[in-house]
Amino acid sequence: MITVAEAEKLVLAQVREYGTQTLPFEQALGYVLAEDLKADRDLPPFNRVTMDGIALKYASVKKGIKIFRIKATQAAGEKPVELAQEDECIEIMTGAVLPLSADTVIRYEDLEISEGKATLLPAEMKQGQNLHLRGADKKQGDMVAKAGVVVSPAVISLAASIGKSQLLVKTVPRVMIISSGDELVDVDETPSSFQIRKSNSYTIKAVLKKHNINADLLHIPDDPVITRQKISNCIQNYDVLLLSGGISMGRFDYIPQALEDSGVEKLFHKVAQRPGKPFWFGRHGQSGALVFAFPGNPVATFMCLHRYFLTWLNATLGLPAKKVTYAALGNDFTFKPELRYFLQVTLQTNEQAQLIAIPVEGNGSGDFANLADTEAFLELPMERSEFKKGEVFRVWRFTD
Ligand SMILES: Nc1nc2c(c(=O)[nH]1)N[C@H]1C(S)=C(S)[C@@H](COP(=O)(O)OP(=O)(O)OC[C@H]3O[C@@H](n4cnc5c(N)ncnc54)[C@H](O)[C@@H]3O)O[C@H]1N2
Ligand code: MOO
Numbered sequence: 001m002i003t004v005a006e007a008e009k010l011v012l013a014q015v016r017e018y019g020t021q022t023l024p025f026e027q028a029l030g031y032v033l034a035e036d037l038k039a040d041r042d043l044p045p046f047n048r049v050t051m052d053g054i055a056l057k058y059a060s061v062k063k064g065i066k067i068f069r070i071k072a073t074q075a076a077g078e079k080p081v082e083l084a085q086e087d088e089c090i091e092i093m094t095g096a097v098l099p100l101s102a103d104t105v106i107r108y109e110d111l112e113i114s115e116g117k118a119t120l121l122p123a124e125m126k127q128g129q130n131l132h133l134r135g136a137d138k139k140q141g142d143m144v145a146k147a148g149v150v151v152s153p154a155v156i157s158l159a160a161s162i163g164k165s166q167l168l169v170k171t172v173p174r175v176m177i178i179s180s181g182d183e184l185v186d187v188d189e190t191p192s193s194f195q196i197r198k199s200n201s202y203t204i205k206a207v208l209k210k211h212n213i214n215a216d217l218l219h220i221p222d223d224p225v226i227t228r229q230k231i232s233n234c235i236q237n238y239d240v241l242l243l244s245g246g247i248s249m250g251r252f253d254y255i256p257q258a259l260e261d262s263g264v265e266k267l268f269h270k271v272a273q274r275p276g277k278p279f280w281f282g283r284h285g286q287s288g289a290l291v292f293a294f295p296g297n298p299v300a301t302f303m304c305l306h307r308y309f310l311t312w313l314n315a316t317l318g319l320p321a322k323k324v325t326y327a328a329l330g331n332d333f334t335f336k337p338e339l340r341y342f343l344q345v346t347l348q349t350n351e352q353a354q355l356i357a358i359p360v361e362g363n364g365s366g367d368f369a370n371l372a373d374t375e376a377f378l379e380l381p382m383e384r385s386e387f388k389k390g391e392v393f394r395v396w397r398f399t400d
Helices: 004-012 058-062 153-161 200-209 224-237 255-261 298-316 368-373
Strands: 020-024 053-056 067-074 088-092 104-107 111-114 117-120 143-145 166-170 175-180 216-220 240-244 264-269 280-284 290-294 325-329 340-349 355-359 376-380 392-397
Touching: 004 264, 004 280, 004 298, 053 058, 053 067, 143 153, 175 200, 175 224, 200 216, 200 240, 200 298, 216 224, 224 240, 224 255, 240 298, 255 264, 255 280, 255 290, 290 298, 298 340, 298 368, 298 376, 325 376, 340 368, 340 392, 355 376, 355 392
Parallel strands: 067 088, 175 216, 175 240, 240 290, 325 355
Antiparallel strands: 020 166, 053 088, 053 104, 067 117, 111 117, 264 280, 280 290, 325 392, 340 355, 340 376, 376 392
16 A cells, blocks of 8 residues: 555656647636736836826926816826916826826815816825826736736736737646446435435536536446446546546445456555545556546545645646645544544634644544535644644645
8 A cells, every 4th residue: 555645646647738728818717827928018008097186297386386277177098188388287087098298196185176277285295196107017018927827817807908808728637527336326316215315426526617627427337347338438538537436345346447447557556544545546558548536435535636636637737736734733633543644624723823723523434514514634644643732734725
């Protein structure tokens, strides 16, 4: 049996490239950008007024002029109106272009306006105030977002403002999620007393959706011939198969054999961890498809999905390794088996700004109800069985 670190290394040795695709920019949220975005013009593109009020020449105020005749009113989006006399001003709105003949904006709060005239009230004033100068943020041709970043709402905003209606992004893998087991019925069916409803596939699908992967679902009955046929077929049409169940030692656990019979090379089976000990991972030599076969117990599937598949996906998309987060254990805790334990916890921050992990153990890896009450796994080392309050361990958040 291999360790968690060895399993992670073997998984990360299988990173892949799935190419790029062009998407309408509004649909690109969460994808990895595959091109640099450059400003098509200065940002802002003109000297932009940042307060509603009047625009004037600072030198006129310096000369002692306090009352200005309002020559025109200029809204955002209108051509600038120029000043001709030193005692003139333009009533101007936020977002408008500053006229070339003006250099300062005074907000309404510091003015009195009546009968077409603006009188300055006593207020501190600086030349050039209330302006956002052309090119202050970015110059034309400057990089605004680099290839390799995740498209965030801020990147969407930049794409919109530089007129990039289509974005080149990294293509995500085609994923098939496969459940197995004759005890499983569909969500809208009423299970017999000896059956349960499928849930793992929907959990996996929901997690993948957060990463812009729209996976397909397939259920395989406990039949070795059908299992082999279905798996062989999927291997040809998908980049990744995510299976849950049927991989431990039961008489009807046909998955490992079917995978090997379908030409999937086993890279490992069984990891010294709980939950998820029977985790199986392999690669199809000819198609390059990868198979993550997770143990069927729902918490095991969930943990392995986050700990291994998402780590692999992150690397495959060329993203920097996830920032490692640590938390201090909130209570003493004992775990005897010589396995790395992924303890379910809730997280709190104390007054010293420390992240504290409060164990909420539940009833083992079949207790998926407990997942909804927790938000992370605390990864406890395998060499020890006693863990003390205040000790710090790596934490894997799954609610982000
Ligand atoms: N003799 C041994 N028995 C078991 C071992 C072992 O080492 N020796 N390991 C245990 C561990 S740990 C786990 S985890 C499970 C994993 O077994 P399988 O991967 O073969 O999973 P199944 O037996 O098919 O199912 C386990 C459990 O999960 C439920 N399940 C399965 N698929 C789904 C699904 N899509 N949605 C909801 N629930 C699902 C299934 O009904 C079972 O209750 O093996 C232990 N046994
Ligand atoms: O790994 Mo199993 O998930 O402990 O029940």
